[in-house]
Amino acid sequence: MHLSIRNTAFILLALALQNCTYSQTSNDQKKNTMDNTKKEPNPVYSHDDSSKVTLSNDQWQKILPKDVYAVARLKGTERPGSSSFEHSKEIGTYYCAVCGNPLFRSDTKFESGCGWPSFYEPISKGSIVYTPDHSYGMERTEVECGRCKSHLGHVFNDGPPPTGLRYCINGVVLDFEKAQDAAKKYDSTH
Numbered sequence: 801m802h803l804s805i806r807n808t809a810f811i812l813l814a815l816a817l818q819n820c821t822y823s824q825t826s827n828d829q830k831k832n833t834m835d836n837t838k839k840e841p842n843p844v845y846s847h848d849d850s851s852k853v854t855l856s857n858d859q860w861q862k863i864l865p866k867d868v869y870a871v872a873r874l875k876g877t878e879r880p881g882s883s884s885f886e887h888s889k890e891i892g893t894y895y896c897a898v899c900g901n902p903l904f905r906s907d908t909k910f911e912s913g914c915g916w917p918s919f920y921e922p923i924s925k926g927s928i929v930y931t932p933d934h935s936y937g938m939e940r941t942e943v944e945c946g947r948c949k950s951h952l953g954h955v956f957n958d959g960p961p962p963t964g965l966r967y968c969i970n971g972v973v974l975d976f977e978k979a980q981d982a983a984k985k986y987d988s989t990h
């Protein structure tokens with residue numbers, strides 16, 4: 801009896817995960833979001849430098865806020881609906897919050913309703929790397945930053961045209977720069 805209830809619960813959980821509903825953030829992780837003081841400046845963060853970054857997790861832990869570290873380096877998942885980017889309609893560019901690598905343009909963002917910021921196409925082929933993910937008994941494709949190999953989220957085949965892809969990304973590992981901010985910065989440096 802107990803076994804069948806547990807099996808049913810597992811199947812329901814697996815189905816929920818398949819439908820892009822990740823497990824809830826633990827209470828410990830919620831507490832940790834209170835302690836996000838950066839300990840050391842990030843020496844590799846850049847929107848222009850595309851050279852690969854290979855810091856160890858020990859090094860990243862000294863640099864990144866705890867919530868960013870937990871998702872980016874430990875492959876965690878933020879609580880669904882917790883990112884202000886999920887419903888943002890602002891025009892601009894989304895960068896990797898760990899290394900500054902350009903990842904997605906706002907015009908490829910769409911409302912997936914899955915609880916995380918969703919995009920149908922990365923900025924360039926090299927901005928993302930893909931890894932098979934067999935966790936939770938499912939076959940999924942993990943997406944990582946092409947520059948620093950931080951965990952970003954997963955990509956699914958149920959997105960809108962033209963790609964049919966849904967990049968389901970943790971908002972905590974994204975930095976956003978508005979298009980007009982970028983233009984101002986360009987003007988001031990050229």
Ligand SMILES: [Zn+2]
Nearest residue numbers: 896899945948
């Ligand atoms: Zn990165």
